[in-house]
Structure formats: C-alpha cells, structure tokens
Amino acid sequence: MGFLEKKTKPVIGLDISSTSVKLLELSRQGERYRVESYAVRALPPNAVSEKNIADVEVVADVVKKVVQQAKCKTQNAAVAVAGSAVITKLIEMPGGLSDDAMESQISLEADQYIPYPLEEVAIDFEVQGPSPRNPDQVEVLLAACRRENVDLRTEVLEQAGLTPKVVDVEAYTMERAFSLVARQLEDDSDQVVAIVDIGATMTTLSVLLEGKTIYTREQLFGGKQLTEEIQRRYGLSAEEAGLAKKQGGLPDDYETDVLLQFKESVVQQVTRSLQFFFSSSQYNDVDHIVLAGGVAAMEGLADLIEEKLGTQTSIANPFASMSVSPRVNAVALASDAPSLMIATGLAMRSFDD
Template sequence: PIEEVSLDFEVLGPVQGNPDMVNVLLAASRSENVEVRQSALELGGLTARVMDVEAFAMENAFSLIADQLAVPRDAIVALVDVGATMTTLNVLRAQRSIYTREQVFGGKQLTDEVMRRYGLSYEEAGLAKRQGGLPESYEIEVLEPFKEAMVQQVSRLLQFFYAGSEFNRVDQIVLAGGCASIPGIAEMVEEQLGVPATIANPLASMSLGPRVQAHALAQDAPALMIACGLALRSFD
C-alpha cells in the first residue's frame, strides 16, 4: 500500500536527444525500513537528515576506487557487496548504476557454521573468523565450502543481470563488504567466472589520523564502501 511506502525523487537532467523530457530518479522503500534506521540513530542520540539507498551509496563510493581498476572509464563493472546477511550487486557503466539486485546471503552463515561446529558464542565466532585460532580443519571443512558458496552467489547475481539486460559480460568484478576480506576469494572468483576480480579499498587514497591502526583499517576497508558513499553525499 502506498501509505506504507516512503518515496523521493531527483531530476537528473534532460533526456539525450529529447530536450522536452527529463530523466528522473525515483527511490522507494517500505516506511518501516526507514523508521527502523531512524530509531537506531535516535538510540545513539543522533537525528537522521537523509536516508539513502545502499546501491546509490556504493555508486558514490565507486569514485574512490575507479582509478585503482585496470579498465577504461566506460567499462562495465560489477560491484558486489557481501555483507553479514545481504549481498548487493551494483553494475555500473561509465561509473553510473545500470542494474542492482539483492540476495539473502552473507557472512553470518559462516559465523553460524563456526558457532555450530566449534561450540562458540556469536561474538567468539566472529572474532575467531577475523583473528584466527580455529582448528586446522576450519580451512578445508568450513571456510572453503563458504567461499565456493560465495562464488556461486556472485555467479547467480551476474546471470540475473545478463538475463535482464542487453549485456552478456562484465569487464571487472569488484568485491566489497566484510566477506571480501576472506583470503583468496578474489582469486577464486576470477578463476571460476573468468572475469578479472579485485577487492575494493575505498580508503586507499585517504590520509590516516595518528590514532588509526593502519593494518586493522586495511582489513576493514572493503566493508566501508557504503559508509564512504554515505559520507561523500551532500544534502540540503
């Protein structure tokens, strides 16, 4: 129902070859999704000024990594953000979004398996994933199957894109989100899908404050694409 939807729009500019018409970007979300985020900010003593869509935030952040890629500026790039519970595909052409899709898949599935197999709490399993200390069997029995599943999810998302567009290839895959920090995942994606793959680092050209731990930040960098995209946007 329309009364349960939050809507906004922005005029992008005239239609090429037709000055009597304009391109308009329309964004819509279930109001409850907006309200949940507003409430979370209020718990922290903050007030929301703007609510953005993740795919558009990633498009903003893409400007931070575009120069790191060995493809022309008009290339077709698949930006895949694999978070805790959701994987978002954002396909860009000439650095503008032309396709987005989400699937329920993320690092929480790996965390849950570590909890189940090794009897750890959620917090302990999350730390063990990042810092190590798990039995030798973890790599082969738990991590490798998850990496295979992640590659399959990327492949599936790309198949949806090919089926719903005029394109049948992408020039580059960029992996972002917390799961992009898994060692060897870019190499596995590239080998199995036959497309050059790299890990997003939106912080590569930023200077760091003296209190920032560079190594820890570098590990978290792929997970900060959306945060960087939000930080880059302006609002009235």
C-alpha cells in the same frame, strides 16, 4: 515530501547493517579526502533482521557508543535504506519547471507510479539531465520508500543524540563510493563493473556502467553461514566462532573442510547473481568484479573468483588515495575498508554540490 535532503552540512556516514554499525567521517581539501573518524561496533543478535530495524532502543544504544568511540566533530548524520525497500522509476517532465513546481506535479501524479497508499511512503526525486528522446523534457529519477523504513532510521539517530540529515539508498551510496575505487581499475572508461557486497547475512550485486548503477539485486547469503558452520562443527558459541574465524586457532581440518567449502559457495553465489543480471539485460559479461563487504578481504577469495570466472577481480578499498587523521587506527581501517563502502558513500554526502 522527500527523504533525501539535497544540500547538507558535513555529515557522518552511519551504515546500520544486520550485524554491526559502521561510522565514517570525512573531510576534503581540494579533491583529496581525509578520514577524520571511524569506528565499527557489533549489534546484538536480531536487533536488525535482514536490514530491517527490529529494536530501535538497542540499535540507538550501539549508535551512541560508536559515536563516542569515534569522537566525531559533527552530530549531523546520514543513513541508508536497503535497495529492496525502495521503488525507483525514471519519468520525464517538462524541462523548465522549478524544483517546487516539479515537487507539486510529482505529488499529484505519484499514485500512478507507486503501488502503495501515498500516506505510507516517503517520496523523493532527482533530475538526471535532459531527455535523450525529447529536448524539452528532463529525465527525473523518482524514489519511493515505505515511510516506516525511513522513520525507524531517523528515530534511531535521534535517540542516539544525532540529527538526521540524509536518508539515502544503499545502491546510490555504493555508486558514490565506487567513484573512488574506479580510479584504481586499469581502464575505468566504458566498463561494466560488478560490485559484489557480501555482508553477514545479505549479498548485494550492483552492476555499474560508466560509474552509473544499471542493475541491483539482493540475496540471502553471507559470512554468517561460515560462522554457523564453525559453531556446528566445533561445538562453539556464536561469539567464539566469530572470534575464531578472525583470529585463527581452529583445528587443522578447518582450512580444507570448512573454509574452502565456504569460498566455493561464495563463487557459486557470485556466478548465480551474475547469471540473473545476464538473463535480464543485454549483457553476457562484465569487465571487472569488485568485492566489498566483510567477507571480501578473506585470503585467496578474490583470486579464486578470478580463476573460476575468468574475470579480473579486486577488493574494494575506498581509502587508497585518502590521508588519515592521526587519531584513526590506520591498520584497522585498512582491514575494514571493503566493508565500509556504504559508510563512505554516506560520508561523501557532506560534499554534495
């Protein structure tokens, strides 16, 4: 039972995405966090496809290298599964039950909430608090994930010489990391905030109200489309195109004909994602947009989204108020900050009360 371990020792956060492995290790003194180690390493093409691990050995090898590069202090690790791989349901249960009694009852009743054979799923639950409808009941968040998704991630960690301690859900790691970003917003009380996480192949919209996730949706779109357009237009390999995208040196028409078109596509994707949210909820606006993921730091993108949508837009930086260990490359960390939200949320599991 369970793929989230509640109490844990310090863990490294490992975000295994479609194109890279990102590692982060945090420590904390009082309320202040410090980045102890961090590293990012690219994955070979197709090792992970749409957040599903396709080649355990290849991914484990990259994880091993990223751990060596970061020189971590612990071998305990936390990873996450994509939100689309998880079914969540809010249920009500008697308030006086112990965790063990609650676990037994959920095991007996789980088949009425989950549309998969129970032997194929890993199940976990977390008490959210008293039920607003019945004072004798508590609200319990039930989460179920296909066991294969959990097993593949734990297998990768074990092959890389790590001890899997936590398998989390990306949406909740994003929520946890957002608690650090929320402090940077002008007025973070009662706000509806949209976090748009634009990765290499996937864009995930998470909408938070008062810091809690109320909506999440994934769609296929990401920075890889810009890389592919650079390849096609300028006759470069995928590796050359990826480097040129970061380092520059492309022909003069790149800015106007390729980059600007991609930015416009991002604006369209953000608009479309928000429209899906508005059409399925009582909301017709958000107070703030936070851009995360590798594409987020693209020069001028936040300004363009703010201008086109008329909504205040900022770039996620979970490290704004953290100190940084001397052995961490602070310049590289700042550059990668928007793409390290999930890794940050995972590393913060070290400090679960």
